[in-house]
Amino acid sequence: MNIIRPIAATIIGLFLGLLVTFFAGENPLNVFLIFATSGFGSTYDFGMTLTYSMPLILTGLSVSMAFKSGLFNIGAEGQLTMGALAAATAGALFTSVPAFIAPIFAGICAALAGGIWGGIAGYLKAKRGAHEVITTIMLNFIAAGIASYVTVYLLKDPNTQNPQTIPISPNYKLETFAFFDSAPVSSALFLSVIVAILVWIFLYRTPLGYEIRAVGSNESAASTACISISKTQILNMFIAGSLAGLVGVGEVLSRAECFKLDFSPGYGFTGIAVAFLARGNPIAIIFSGFLFGALQKGASDLEIFTHNVTSDLSLVLQALIILAVSADGLWEKILSGKKVKL
Amino acid sequence: MQLFNFVKNIFLKSFFFSLFAIISLNSYAEINNKICLILDKGGKDDKSFNQSAYEGFLKAQSDFKITKDSKYVTVKEDSQSPHFIRTLSNGDCGLIIAVGFNNADIVGKMAQKFPKQRYVLVDSSIKETNIRSLSFQEHEGSFLIGAIAAIKSKTAKIGFIGGMEIPLIKRFALGFESGAKYINPKIKITETYVGVSPAAWNNPTKAKELALSMYNQESDIIFVAAGASSQGVFDAVSDMNKKNNKAETKKFVIGVDSNQNYLIPGTVLTSMEKKVNSKIYSAVKDFIENKFTTGVITCGFADDGVDWAYDTYNKQLFSNEDIKKINKIKQDIISKKINVPDYYKVGK
Known part of the structure; x- marks a missing residue:
């Protein structure tokens, strides 16, 4: 039943979304075929789908990590901005780091930059009682401000008019796999998957993970059991932030090879949807992140291959899928209704 | 019976083969004249740069034998741009037209990967064997605009509002400034920018604030080159003119890229037109007639790439004397009597 629900929700969301395209004057079947072929049609297409999925898996993990201790992290966008900026800065300034260590260093x-950014929100929540939804949203704006200051005034690449930082030194570059035909898929792909598995182990097989979940399930019970609420919340937001910050590895070290202002098409916010579809399960996030990556990729091809539908359709689809998965009352009614009949 | 089957088999096979050949030949013929236009974030209705490109594309589409599959796509966010260019370069389109400096770097890379694909790049000067780069001489146009503003200004104070602070826009500013000083060395010019990030192209509120404060400090003409933010300056000038009806203190604005005179007739002094539309039209024309050449093409006054807009909407604002002066300066720029400073060469 746990698996059925997200899958059914995805199918319902896709169906309704394609119905929308019918009213926009397109053949829904055709739109669906574009989605399918653009996601998996060639090795390049598949590579691009993976490229879009990698950051979504990480931001999804970040949101769900915070959610485990009852915090709502809307700041993944700001955290990944700081992470990417830190990776790009390291790559541009510390050119002498040897090739093997350099990507790890970046x-x-x-992770540290993203973690600190998340940790600030955690600290404000734990020690000052500032609601994390408000602080993370505001930290997003501050991150954007810092990013544009650094990009435009400190590390500006003089060879282009685009607002981007000096390219990272070659030591830092993660080679992209030739198999994917110039789609920027590198070993950062494995990073997302490995991190997802590590997060699962951390949450369900370590004492710290247990404490985090305990705080999330019942704060007063956890504090009675001598778990420090404030310490757990700060730590948890730090980890959540560093997960989002890791987006910088793939995006900077293998894709852009510099920090581009406004590079993220809202990965942090789509991450919320990814986490919800997977109902917070780190392993399921790999798949839901992949699904949303395919949606994102398919949507940008709609721009190319249809006349009336633009890439904004992916937002419609995401919204419909989330609506379908979160319609608790509806699902209980359907499921309980069946039980009565049986 | 076996023989019959064999013959049937051969027949069918050759039939399908020829069918396949016909289809593929047909599609080959179609591929050749498919034109793909990639617009920058402003989109086809930005009343400015992208719109001009789109108009040229539409005109070419109606005048030449171009397949109906020809299309335009709009880059909504930066990460899409490499993907669009890469996907369209797969041989589907005969000619790809990419608008805006945002797309230029990526097209430069893709052009090396797909040497058979032909590209037109607007606003760049990248040299590749398969790219036609259209390099508009904004400084020349802006020089003339600066001169016009200085001729028409009654307060001897004029302003420049740029979008994002980048070399391209500074090139406008420098041309404008030196043009104004050419007419009146004592003229006061206020130069300001909406911002330093791409958001600056789409912040009409801030542009309006900047414009209002400039007008309140007695500047009476503002030249604006700020993409979608320009709308704020147009709003500001109508607000100012609503408050005071005296003809002597009327404020003016100067548009950019497209001819924007029609937006507020009589208040838009003129527009610095970059003739993206006609240059795209002629690129498509060359392509269809198989005369397509590559390389960097400069589009200045001499090549009718930039010009000042003079039409029914702003006719009453200029006396014959003004027109003579303006045309004289234009001729002098073409004949290089006037040396217009280029930020790309001076600034660095």
Whole structure:
């Protein structure tokens, strides 16, 4: 039943979304075929789908990690901005780091930067009682401000008019796999999957993970059991932030090779949808992240291959899928209704 | 019986083969004249740069034998741009037209990967064997605009509002400034920008604030080059003119890229037109007639790439004397009597 629900929700959402395209004057079957072929049609297409999925898996993990201790992390966007900026800064400034260690070094910088950004919200929540939804949203704006300051005034690439930082030194570059025919898929792909598995182990097989879940399930019971609420919340937001910050590894080290202002098409916010579809399960997030990646990729091809439908359809589809998956009352009615009949 | 089957088999096979050949030949003929236009974030209705490109594309589509599959796509966010260019470069389109400096770097890379694909790049000067780069001489146009503003200004104070602070826009500013100083060395010019990030192209509220404060400091003409933010300056000038009806203190605005004179007739002094439409039209024309050439093409006054807009909407604002002066300066720029400073060469 746990698996049936998200799958059914996806099918319902897709169906309704395609119905919308019918009213926009397109053949829904045709739109569906474009989605399918654009996601998986060639090795390049598949590579692009993976490229879109990688950051979504990480931001999905970030949101669900915070959710485990009852916090709502809307700030994945700001955290990934800081992470990517840190990775790009490390890559541009510390050029002498040897090739093998360099990407790891940049990854640590990205995770730390994202983690600190998330940790600030965690600290404000735990020590000052500021609601994390408000603070994370506001930190998003601050991150965007810092990013544009650094990009435009400190590390501006003088060879282009686009607002982007100096390219990272070659030591830092993650080679993209030739198999994917110039789609920027690198070993960062494995990073997302490995991190997802690690998060699962952390949450369900370690004492710290247990504490986080305990705080999320019942705060007063957890504090009675001598779990420090504030420590757990700060730590949890730090981890959530560093997960989002890791987006910088794939996006900077293998895709753009520099920090581009406004590079993220809202990965942080789509991550919320990814986490919800997977109902917070880290392993399921791999699949829901992949699904949303395919939607994103398919949507940008709609722009190319149809006349009336633009890439905004992916937002419609995401919304419908989330509506379908979160319609609790409806699902209980359907499921309980069946039980009565049986 | 076996022989019959064999013959049937051969027949069917050759039939299908020829069918296949016909279809593929047909589609080959179609591929050749498919034109794909990639617009930058402003989209086809930005009343400015992208719209001009789109108009040229539409005109070419109605005048030449171009397949109906020809299409335009709009880049909504930066990460889409490499993907669009890469997907369209797969041989589907005969000619790809990419608008805006945002797309330029990526087209440069893709052009090396797909040497048979032909591209037109608007607003760039990338040299590749399969790219025609249209490099508009914004500084020349802006110089003339600066001169016009200085001729028409009654307060001897004029302003420039740019979108994002980048070399391309600074090129406008420098041309404008030196044009104004050419007419009146003592003229006061206020130069300001909406912002430093791409959001600056789409922030009419801030542009309006900037414009209002400039007008309140007695500037009476503002030249605006700020994409979708320009709308704010147009709003500001109508607000100012609503408050005071005296003809002597009337405020003016100067549009950019497209001819924007029609937006507020009589208040838009003129527009610095970049003739993206006609340059795209002629690129498609060359392509269809198989005369397509590549390389960097400069589009200045001499090549009718930039010009000032003079039409029924702003006719009453200029006396014959003004027109003579303006045309004289234009001729002098073409004949290089006037040396217009280029930010791309001076600024660095």
